[in-house]
Amino acid sequence: MAELLVLQHLPLEGPGLIATCAAERGHTIRQLVLSSGAALPPDRVPGQILVVMGGPMGVGDLGNPAYPWLAAELELLRQRLDQQAPVLGICLGAQLLAAAAGGGAQPLLVGDPPRPLREVGWGAVTFTAPATREPVLAGLATSELVLHWHGDRIVLPPEAVLLASSLHCREQAFRIGQHAWGLQFHVEMEAAGIGAWLSEDADYVRGALGAEGAERIRDGADRWGEAVATSGRRLIHNLLAQLETALG
Secondary structure, three states, X not given: OOEEEEEEXXXXXXXXXXXXXXXXXXXXXXXXXXXXXXXXXXXXOOOEEEEEOOOOOOHHHOOOOOOOOHHHHXXXXXXXXXXXXXXXXXXXXXXXHHHHOOOEEEEOEEXXXXXXXXXXXXXXXXXXXXXXXXXXXOOOOOEEEEEEEEOEEEEOOOOEEEEEEOOOOOOOEXXXXXXXXXXXXXXXXXXXXXXXXXXXXXXXXXXXXXXXXXXXXXXXXXXXXXXXXXXXXXXXXXXXXHHHHHOO
């Protein structure tokens, strides 16, 4: 049994299905909401898996006094990578993981001339490696439908292995060594959480998808939510299995 230490950047962006799957595997879950003043752990704890969630801030906000904990969080990730401790990053967490390893994040641009894009809503990711080589992909189709919610792209560090891409964003999933994984998309989301995001982040969704964007996402949840949750649970269990192995 391990402890999942979940770093949240907002109360609204919790572990969702990740916590559910971890509990099914007998793990305990401890959540720290950094924006509410929770203190980062000083040292690595044996038997602990670090999970870093998403948020509206970004790697470019390092040094911003509105997020005084962001630089310390990045340093914590550097330490965990140096220790080859198990880490999973989701969206912003994946971007911070990449930055801690020498990569980073930058605005997602498409077209010629390049223009900013918010990749928001339901869309496919295509896996770039076979499950025979990457066990976290076992049991998944070549492409799977996922929920996107971001306007930045990850700049992979040299040692990262790309695992998934989407039409508009190449860096959708990666691993570093055999102890750290990052996902740009939101595998953790459940129906209630999606509804809360649509309410809280209404302007962002409208800017990405137009006036009917929220309704399109709700409709997609009704159509595909169960299938997305099934593939998402499979991926999460695969990831947890690998993270457990990395505990040593």
